[in-house]
Amino acid sequence: MNHQESLTSYIAAFVSELYKSGVEDVVVSPGSRSTPMAMVIHEHPELRVHIHVDERSAAFFALGIAKASKRPVAILCTSGTAAANYFPAIAEANISRVPLIVMTADRPHELRDVGAPQAIDQIHLYGNHVKWFVEMAPPENTKEMIRYARTVCARAASTALRAPAGPVHLNFPFREPLIPQLDRDDLFELNERAHGYVKIQSGDVSLTKAQAEEMAESITAYKRGMIVCGPIETDGFAEAVTQLAKKLKLPILADPLSQLRSGKHDGTFIIDTYDTFLKNEAAMQQLKPDLIIRFGAMPVSKSLTIFLKECEDVRQFVVDGGGGWRDPGMISTEMIYCQETNLCHSILPFIEERTDSCFFDQWKDVNQLTRHHLAKINETDALSEGKLFSQLAETLPKGATLFVGNSMPIRDLDTFFHFNEKGIKIMGNRGANGIDGVVSTALGAATRSQPLYLVLGDLTFFHDLNGLIAAKQYDIPIHIILINNNGGGIFSFLPQANHPKNFEKLFGTPLNLEFEHVVKMYGGEYELIKDWRQFADVLTHDCSGLKVTEITTNRDRNLAEHRELWASVSQEISRLLAGEC
Amino acid sequence: MNHQESLTSYIAAFVSELYKSGVEDVVVSPGSRSTPMAMVIHEHPELRVHIHVDERSAAFFALGIAKASKRPVAILCTSGTAAANYFPAIAEANISRVPLIVMTADRPHELRDVGAPQAIDQIHLYGNHVKWFVEMAPPENTKEMIRYARTVCARAASTALRAPAGPVHLNFPFREPLIPQLDRDDLFELNERAHGYVKIQSGDVSLTKAQAEEMAESITAYKRGMIVCGPIETDGFAEAVTQLAKKLKLPILADPLSQLRSGKHDGTFIIDTYDTFLKNEAAMQQLKPDLIIRFGAMPVSKSLTIFLKECEDVRQFVVDGGGGWRDPGMISTEMIYCQETNLCHSILPFIEERTDSCFFDQWKDVNQLTRHHLAKINETDALSEGKLFSQLAETLPKGATLFVGNSMPIRDLDTFFHFNEKGIKIMGNRGANGIDGVVSTALGAATRSQPLYLVLGDLTFFHDLNGLIAAKQYDIPIHIILINNNGGGIFSFLPQANHPKNFEKLFGTPLNLEFEHVVKMYGGEYELIKDWRQFADVLTHDCSGLKVTEITTNRDRNLAEHRELWASVSQEISRLLAGEC
Structure with missing residues (x-):
């Protein structure tokens, strides 16, 4: 089989599928071993290629694009320590649930662990800091292996995006010569299933009606409930959670990264100065809730973390659509695995609008006073x-x-x-x-x-x-x-x-x-x-x-x-x- | 048990032992979780502390000290992505066999994988790119645990240094409060074995007399032998290998990092322009040896690598005191695990001085001509x-x-x-x-x-x-x-x-x-x-x-x-x- 043809067809099939899987940006760091992938990606008419010499910065740059676009972003580097430079951004992407497709070029099998230049062990290089690792098969141009390249690519993009989103790592062994054949008209033409090899649809986790009803019942049984929203990016969440708060008259303690501090949604129930007033012992006592519903990652506020921990005898629901365990205080009483917007919508029908806003009013008064006095910083x-x-x-x-x-x-x-x-x-x-x-x-x-x-x-x-x-x-x-x-x-x-x-x-x-x-x-x-x-x-x-x-x-x-x-x-x-x- | 006392005694015992194990330099990157270790290290009267904000550079800086001093150098950082920034230097240290003691501070067990801030999974963070990983026990001040801290430290330093040298990783879980008690006069006083808990002596690998004699016999059977020295740092090697070359009249193809290109050792047999003249087909043919003895890592020269590979029908000895497999061309016929200087010394007695330098003279002539013509660059x-x-x-x-x-x-x-x-x-x-x-x-x-x-x-x-x-x-x-x-x-x-x-x-x-x-x-x-x-x-x-x-x-x-x-x-x-x- 012709080496260059295999290299080109296999990579082009992968790259075609990359775009069809929703990837729009690729951040490429220059190197030799990654040459065929870099050159083919650059030929693609739709992919945006960003060149970045420092792989550490390159991976964070990709993280930023992925965060802002909510799409998986691919990164490509050569073999060796170049790939190790990606590690910090990968660790961050893994915890902050940002989809990245990490592509590292590698020596082929016969040049591994034999003193070849620029070769480190790249198998499972990022340990369990990626959601999925694939040691790719060496390029081949059979129908079977083109299908393989395309399905792995589609799976990689879908895995990176599926909750909890995160990075996946594909390691590509490339043999010399590394130059693909770019003067082909049909470079990105796909012989089968031109629209994409396999369409992967991922549902969101929802509660059953019975679960939702039970949760609604639990929540409405308490008079002094509060909602805590940490960093969260779930679509439609701001509207959904503010509806819930309005119906139940619950204060929402909104972390800066909850996306609740600024926007067109109803701000009536947003509490935004708790970090300051929860440093006050009396406030902690008087504002103590009997129910806490928490969404998103842990908030940045240390006083809030302490407050939550002091509420050790309080029912604390933690909702997480990504199936994690966001509870450093070991104080949650209920862990609810359900997409956050879905959760709000599914319990709303079982909740009657409350008229008594007594508990919320206490929060509101303290919050307004605190806002007023913090404004003195402007003097x-x-x-x-x-x-x-x-x-x-x-x-x-x-x-x-x-x-x-x-x-x-x-x-x-x-x-x-x-x-x-x-x-x-x-x-x-x-x-x-x-x-x-x-x-x-x-x-x-x-x-x-x-x-x-x-x-x-x-x-x-x-x-x-x-x-x-x-x-x-x-x-x-x-x-x-x-x-x-x-x-x-x-x-x-x-x-x-x-x-x-x-x-x-x-x-x-x-x-x-x-x-x-x-x-x-x-x-x-x-x-x-x-x-x-x-x-x-x-x-x-x-x-x-x-x-x-x-x-x-x-x-x-x-x-x-x-x-x-x-x-x-x-x-x-x-x-x-x-x-x- | 008093938390602060445990923290202080355990860490101080570790740090005392660090110095007694031969560590003189510690490169510290600022952070919160690493506070107790950083503060105790800084109190040590003999350790040199270098502060470096960027962990990636910090680890490479430590690598440089370790390379120049041939001593293990310790590095310390806080938890989270800080530790991931060490990865490139660790991968480099692992392959280039440089002793590093990597110390990462970590959250204690109860704060792991629960959404606590600045916490990533640090267990086996660097995979098999380190020689040894230890998840340290949480600090305790019992006799048993002080012994534990000291023996792990001594083992870490010795493991890092023992051939093949390389990085080791110790992960320290620290609980708050993180401030050690530094106003103690006896901070670094050791109650038992004040000179160091356990002295670890590592021998070097040597051939038996019979193995050495057999190798000497093999070598002397060939008339057109040559020596290749790649990057190598073994003590006394330059003198030993030049003696061997002199006795057998063998050309030594000396890589820039073989430390043979400059020094007081005998330069007669050093060939230093092979990268240029081995691009010449006729030279490759005429200079083809019937025996190759290779020391050190792979040389940088691509023409030499090709030349070695073309000598596929030639006996090729690869000597490696670190027990690796430095043979990307898959052309070695004998892999010899023996400290390189030892090997030269052990076979020298079994070799008679040769008078015929015909093969070497061919190399010398080509080398001199090449040197002469390369000097034209100066014009x-x-x-x-x-x-x-x-x-x-x-x-x-x-x-x-x-x-x-x-x-x-x-x-x-x-x-x-x-x-x-x-x-x-x-x-x-x-x-x-x-x-x-x-x-x-x-x-x-x-x-x-x-x-x-x-x-x-x-x-x-x-x-x-x-x-x-x-x-x-x-x-x-x-x-x-x-x-x-x-x-x-x-x-x-x-x-x-x-x-x-x-x-x-x-x-x-x-x-x-x-x-x-x-x-x-x-x-x-x-x-x-x-x-x-x-x-x-x-x-x-x-x-x-x-x-x-x-x-x-x-x-x-x-x-x-x-x-x-x-x-x-x-x-x-x-x-x-x-x-x-």
């Missing part, structure tokens, strides 16, 4: 990390995407970004909460969602500086708001801050970098913010490419500011709850 | 990648370390860096040959070996720009010679170069970056080379910190220059072998 003239998020909520245009870094930005967002109807999409990498790959994930998202604002700290920015190359090479508009407190700001809030001896060296870790230089290297626009007027001004300008706006803050002052604000709000809450106001 | 005034290595061989100070990037630099070094007595140590990451982590590996090596010169291409430099932070933060002197051909130069030498359609996009991948900006950000000195005089001049200046010397070249011109030179040398060789000169 400061100093450059403050907290005020920044309050300003963003005010200034960002409708429909914008706000991507936030881990550590402090997501927490400050949680505190200072309150419900609005602007439909601002909030994104972050909250699967494993790493500071790695954030720039690239945001840039990937920015290829689909515009305008996109990325707010992150200096260590997070530093960790993925290489990611900026994509902005340069593809002119991706992104407005990066860099909060530079010269080090790891979050550690100032942790117990190690009380041990000053080696704190700066081990945890503060100031880098003392002037990022303006690197922004310039990537052809970006750079601006250092001096005051809030300038900040508001810079936000109103459109950006056509890479734009970095830097705000320098001070870690100690930031800590003091947060503590003072929380203390003063807490005082007000105590007064309210004691009936003094 | 060009243009900035040339080839000439650069010739200039380096001439100009570098005695005892310097030359670290080379993968792809073109190692190949040009192979072609243009010929035997000298300067004792220049040549280093590279030739386990998996990745372009990742090269800057950091070189910087790690530079903490032990000075002066250090790093020569690398622009894609390799770009891939690990973050590594430069170590130079800034620790004032590590390093002279980086950046060959900027704006893209992947090596691809011009591969078959895909004949398919111009998407070549630039998929393989050329120009980044169009002005690296001066980023060098400035890291506080480095930058110089763009205009001519060779300036280059010679810049090499004579000492460097006290980061210094980047950039040479811009052109990929097409470089390809043409190499081809012309190889063609003209090949012509001369043909003439020589035809008896015309």
Whole structure:
């Protein structure tokens, strides 16, 4: 059999099927062993190919596209450590349930574990951090093997997408010579089933009518119920859960990534300052529910986590359409495996509208008071990390995407970004909460969602500086708001801050970098913010490419500011709850 | 039992033992879960702690220290994707046999797979890319568990170091609160066996007298033997193998990383231009041996690899003290598991000195002619990648370390860096040959070996720009010679170069970056080379910190220059072998 023909037909069949399976983007990192796949993918008339030299950033970039498009994105790299660089993004995709199709080129069997160059053991390279691993058969052009390439491809895309979504890994052994035959007119023509080899349909998990009725009965038996929504992306969920809340008069504690903090859905029942007021002991006591229904991943708020854990004698339903076990506190009493929107819709018919909103009103009062007092952050003239998020909520245009870094930005967002109807999409990498790959994930998202604002700290920015190359090479508009407190700001809030001896060296870790230089290297626009007027001004300008706006803050002052604000709000809450106001 | 006391005593016992087991350096990446280990390590009076925010670069930095010091180096990071960032360096360490002790902090058992923040499955995280994995017991302060911590530590260091050396992974579950008790005078005092809990001695593999005699007999039976030395770091090997060559009058084909190209050992039998002359068909025919003894990893030279494969009917001994299978050509007839220096010494007594050097003389003549003609590269005034290595061989100070990037630099070094007595140590990451982590590996090596010169291409430099932070933060002197051909130069030498359609996009991948900006950000000195005089001049200046010397070249011109030179040398060789000169 002709080697080049086998190579070409097998790969072209796979690539055809990739597009037919819903993949639109492929992120390719250059390399030699991956040559045939890269060249064939590039020939495909519909696939968008993004070239990214650094595989670590490349995989996060793909993660960002997949998050924003809710489609599986394919990534391709050569053999060896190149593939190992994908690991961080794969681990993140696995936990945050983002569909990725990871394609690694490999030496053929006879060149493995024999000292051949650029060869590492790639079998099950990512362990159980992928949903599915396939060691692909070497390319062959028989009817049987073309069917094999196509079915594996269709299965890979469907597996990546099916709940819980996640990464799959296909390892391709390629023998030299590696050049496919591209001057064929029929490269992507499929001899059988031209529309796609096998259409894979995946249903969503629903409760039976009896289960739904039982759950509705359970829920309505309690008078002090509350809903907690962590990070969640299920279609139609915002409308469904707010209907449920309205009917039952339940407060919804909405994490920034629940997509409930901003949008056209009913915001009446959204509670968005619990992270602040649940630091208050009296609030924790008085607001204690007798029922909790939780959706989505764990919320970012530590005070909420503690609150949930203190409700150890309370019935706690955890709903998860992805079949996980999201209960670090070991406090759930019911684990409900059902697609979240379906669940709301299936129990709604069994629930009668409640008129008594007494319990919700208590939450609402505390929430309004807290919002009011947190707004005092805006009175400061100093450059403050907290005020920044309050300003963003005010200034960002409708429909914008706000991507936030881990550590402090997501927490400050949680505190200072309150419900609005602007439909601002909030994104972050909250699967494993790493500071790695954030720039690239945001840039990937920015290829689909515009305008996109990325707010992150200096260590997070530093960790993925290489990611900026994509902005340069593809002119991706992104407005990066860099909060530079010269080090790891979050550690100032942790117990190690009380041990000053080696704190700066081990945890503060100031880098003392002037990022303006690197922004310039990537052809970006750079601006250092001096005051809030300038900040508001810079936000109103459109950006056509890479734009970095830097705000320098001070870690100690930031800590003091947060503590003072929380203390003063807490005082007000105590007064309210004691009936003094 | 007191939590803090358990945490402190257990970790301090481990850290004490770490130092007693020969570890001198620990590279720590900041994080929360790793707090107790980081704080205790930092208290140790003897351990050198290097802080590195980017875990990918951190692990490569540790790899560099371990390579230069030949001691195990420990690395520590927090839980989650941080640990996944270590993977590329671990894969490299595993194949290039470099001892690393990888310590990852993890959530305790009850916080795993339950949606807790920053938690990924870290059990066997690196698969079979580490030699040993231990899920550590949670900290306890019983006599038993202190012994456990100490023995696991001693075993880890010894396992990492024992041939084949490599990485080991210890995963530490830590429960909150994470702060150890550091105000103890007896922190590192060991109650039992204060000198170290268990001294682990590892012997080297040697042949029995009978095996050695048999091998000596086999070898001496052949008249046209040759030795091939790939990358190897075994102590005393250069002296031992040159003695063997001298006694038997065997040519030694010495890879740049064999450490035979520069040093005080006898250079008479060193053949250093085979990559060039083995491209000549006549040379391949006339120089065909009847016996090959190969030491070390596979050499970088592709012409040599082809030559070895063409010698399919020749007895080929492969000697490996690490027990691997370094034979991608499937052509070895004898696999000999024996420490390489030992092997030479054990067969020498059974070998009589030969007087006939006829076969070696043929090699020598071709080698000298090739050297002579390759030197013509120096006649060009243009900035040339080839000439650069010739200039380096001439100009570098005695005892310097030359670290080379993968792809073109190692190949040009192979072609243009010929035997000298300067004792220049040549280093590279030739386990998996990745372009990742090269800057950091070189910087790690530079903490032990000075002066250090790093020569690398622009894609390799770009891939690990973050590594430069170590130079800034620790004032590590390093002279980086950046060959900027704006893209992947090596691809011009591969078959895909004949398919111009998407070549630039998929393989050329120009980044169009002005690296001066980023060098400035890291506080480095930058110089763009205009001519060779300036280059010679810049090499004579000492460097006290980061210094980047950039040479811009052109990929097409470089390809043409190499081809012309190889063609003209090949012509001369043909003439020589035809008896015309």
